[in-house]
Amino acid sequence: MGRADARRAQGQEARRAGRGGIRGLFTWRKILGTFFGLCLLVMGAFVALYMYVDVPAANAQAEKQSNVYKYSDGTLLARTGSGVNREIVDLAVVPKGVQHAFVAAENKSFYRDQGVDLKGTARGLLNTLSGKGKQGGSTITQQYVKNYYLTQDQTVSRKLKELVISLKVDQSTKKDDILAGYLNTVYYGRGASGIQAAAQAYYGVDAKDLDVSQGAYLAALLQAPSQYDWAVASPTGKKLVKERWGYTLDNMVDEGWLDGAERGKLTFPVPKSPKAAPGMEGQTGYLVEAANQEMARQGVTEEMREAGGWTVTLNIDKKRQKQLEKSVDDQLENQLDRKGNKIDATVQAGATSVDPKTGKVVALYGGVGATEHWISNATRQDYQPASTFKPLVLASALENESVTRNGDLIGLGTVYDGTSKRPVVGSDTPFAPQNEDDISYDNPTVQRAMDKSINAVFAQMVVDVTPSAVKKTALAMGVPDKNFPERPAITLGTMNASTWDMAGVYATLDNHGKKVTPTIVKSAEHRDRAMEPVDGIGGQVISRSSADTVTRALTEVVDIGSGREANTSAYDAAGKTGTSENNKAAWFAAYTPELSTVVALYGESTKEGGGQVTLTGTANSGRANGGGFPAKIWADYTLGALGGGSNARFDLEGVERGETAVTETPSATPSETETPSPTPSEETATPSETPSETPSEETTTSRPPSESPSVTPSEDPTGTKDPEDGEQPPGERPGSGILDQ
Incomplete structure (x- = not known):
């Protein structure tokens, strides 16, 4: 045998030895033995565990603890969970x-x-x-x-x-x-x-x-x-x-x-509406529930909270909270006859006040009392914000450098057609909203349109900017994406929002375009965990220039426009009114350099299951518009919350405040039977060729006769005509009678 044959023989013997070793290691007998051995080991461990673990004594009641809720200054607000319900x-x-x-x-x-x-x-x-x-x-x-x-x-x-x-x-x-x-x-x-x-x-x-x-x-x-x-x-x-x-x-x-x-x-048994637990009377229950909701959003589950042991400090300022409650009582509740008047019985008030520099919710009003009306009117999102949305249309136009149908850049001095029931131009969806009281205006500026909340102007502006762009801006600023269509009618605030949401949106304007997220929990601590607090201030969502220009427009709304009930020399203010379709909701959203506060009234049926009803006739008055009770509550609260006033002024970059304008009056006040002026052609409705983002002094100090309303038909001499804005019927048909201020 040669050397090559000898090496092959040695290799074959080595391979046979290796295979034999592997087979010897993994035989079926050894595998089964190992498996049964593990089973016996697990069974033995379980038997040992079974013998070792005894049935303990009950512990649920013995370990139950209270949750403590405090105002921002550390004083006690409420104590819950001291006993199990x-x-x-x-x-x-x-x-x-x-x-x-x-x-x-x-x-x-x-x-x-x-x-x-x-x-x-x-x-x-x-x-x-x-x-x-x-x-x-x-x-x-x-x-x-x-x-x-x-x-x-x-x-x-x-x-x-x-x-x-x-x-x-x-x-x-x-x-x-x-x-x-x-x-x-x-x-x-x-x-x-x-x-x-x-x-x-x-x-x-x-x-x-x-x-x-x-x-x-x-x-x-x-x-x-x-x-x-x-x-x-x-x-x-x-x-x-x-x-x-x-x-x-x-x-x-x-x-x-x-x-x-x-x-x-069998039919599904819809449960009754919840009621607050004992000890949650008045505003306490609303404040605690708002804190609990924020904790849940931050990962503190209901189960974790119900186990007790939490100390929760709120951002609520005790003095401002009491002032807000007093203002609602003085300006609204004392005027209502809830027991003797069916309309007064349906009125629900809600409000949220936010520090625009931090996002802290410093005061909140949820309703007449949490044990009487558990759903918080401050955080509910089932009503429309109405014309309080119009400033966001302007903000989007400024942010996107949008132009009119005539190619003019949109700014405060840009002229529009203010004819009531004028069909919008350039939209696939027909829309022709009616101005408040069906008043038509001859070529009003955007500033004047904001003062008077002229629907025709802002309906066309939405089309000029595009509904999708307006929605994008609104969502970025904090409007919830709830029933939010992309149609021209959004200019009338046809989505759903709460006073909490809108207080954050207006605080974002107040904060020069930096996003403000309302937050009510300052800290929430447990012996073995803590909640991560919400950061109330975010990034720049619209430019400072856009935000400050809108603020400039809204200062005039308070000075001489629909929000003049809030006008006082005690503080600098900017705001907007809103009254929804069929007068089901009335809003006043406004801010000073130190506070952003939104007040709203809702018409809610007293029947089981609720439902939205009109506010018309509240306190034996006509239409309960945003410039009425909500603005009065806002003004009274703000004056008290600021300690009688404030010297702080808006720091508007690149925007001149100008002088207070002179209030216009209609050029004619025809009888109820007079016919409105005809809708002008598209050519006569185009903006001027020389728009200006900042109104000239002449624009802000006086108005030429041509800007006066051309006709003042009175379709509703009782003063109870539906307000301008609100949800449109399907198709948003032209000429639909939607009004507002």
Whole structure:
């Protein structure tokens, strides 16, 4: 044999030896032995854990703590959570159908299982180890053990204890007793722990009087109490909870607990509106709820907050808060007869006041009292801001350097056609809004249009800027994207917004175009965690030049325009009125160099379920426009909040304030039967060839006769005609009678 053959033989022997070694290491016998060994090890560990872990004493009540809420100066505002809102009831009190609804929703096999769901527990352990959050699939027994004996901590050790204790509890406790404990300890939202408190909170009845349909809703609610509460749920939340309600009833049919025919007759039981907990009377409940909402947005869940132990300091200035409450009482509530006048009974007031340099909410008015009207009128977003939106149209025009149909750059001195019911030019969507009282104006400047809130001018301006560009500017400044169409009618504020939202928007103008986000929580601290506070001041969302030019325009609105009720030499002010379609809402949004405050009145039906109604006739007056009660409240509050006045003045870069203009009067006051002047042709409606972003002194100090309203027809001699702006009917048809000031 040669050397080459010898080397090949040695290589083959080495390879055979290697394969034999691998085979020897991974034989089926060794693999099975290892597997069974691991199983025995896990079983042994579990037996040891089972022997080691005892069922502990109940801890929920003993560890309950208060949450403390303070004003910005550290004085006490409220104390909540000192006791659990719970009344223990026997299972026999709860109707059998309601008991079955909870079992059907949470754990169909409850009466048959051993108290644990191994798959669900394993999934929960994996989720915890991987950081994916809460587990799913726990049995009723496991949830009861977690609520009654353990904590809400998402840790592996807690979950293992839950598993062991659940097995022991299931062996030593009757199923009915476990179910009773579960129903009495679980949290339902609205501050209600236990089924008795939940029945009162959602339906105003005792647990014994709940029907199957109501029980199915409460059972469905447990999956996400804050998201599924019908009073505050989003459209998605309402859809999901209705689906889970139906799922619960279907499971009851499957288990033989509910007849199919009866199931078909059941309708969704809409809960009653929530009421504030005791101790939350007056404005306290609104302030605490606003703080809780901000904490939730910052990651402090309702469950975490309900566990107690939080010290929450608000940005609310105690003196300014009291002044705002007093101003609403003096300027509005003392003028109303809520018990004897049906219209007065529908009036709801809301207000938010913000420091434009920091974003701090220094005062807030939510309504007559949180125990009487729980929904906060300061933060609700179901009414339209009306003509308080017009300054944002101008801001967008300035920011985008937009031009008129005639090619003129839009500024305060730019001339428009002010003919009432004039169809806009250049829009695919027809729109011809009516000016207030159907008054037409001959070639008013943009400044004059702002003073008089001339709809025809701003409707055309939206088209010139484009609705999409106006919307982009508005969203950047803080208007919520809620029912916000991209159509010419947005000039009339046809989206939804709250006084909180608009106070931030106007504070952004006040802050020279830097974004201001209202924030009410100064700090929120717990013994083992703290909330990251909201930064109230953001980046530049519109240029200082644009913001200051709008401020310049709005100072004249207060000086001689629709907001003159707020005019005083005690402070520098800029603002805008707004009155929505059918007089359902009246707004005054205004600011000084130190405060941005928005006040609004809403017409809300006193019938169950509410609904928007007109404010016309409030306090036996005519139309309750933004220049009336809201402006008076704003002026009284601002004077008091600034300590009787302020020497601070607007620092308007590149914009001259000019002199106070002379108030115009219509050139003619025809009788009710007179015919309005004809709408001019497009040629006569074009702006002048020499626009000016800053009005000349002649423009601001006096008006030539040609700028006077050409006609003053009076379609409504009683003075109760609908205001100018508001939601348009479908299609925004030309000539629709929408007015405002």
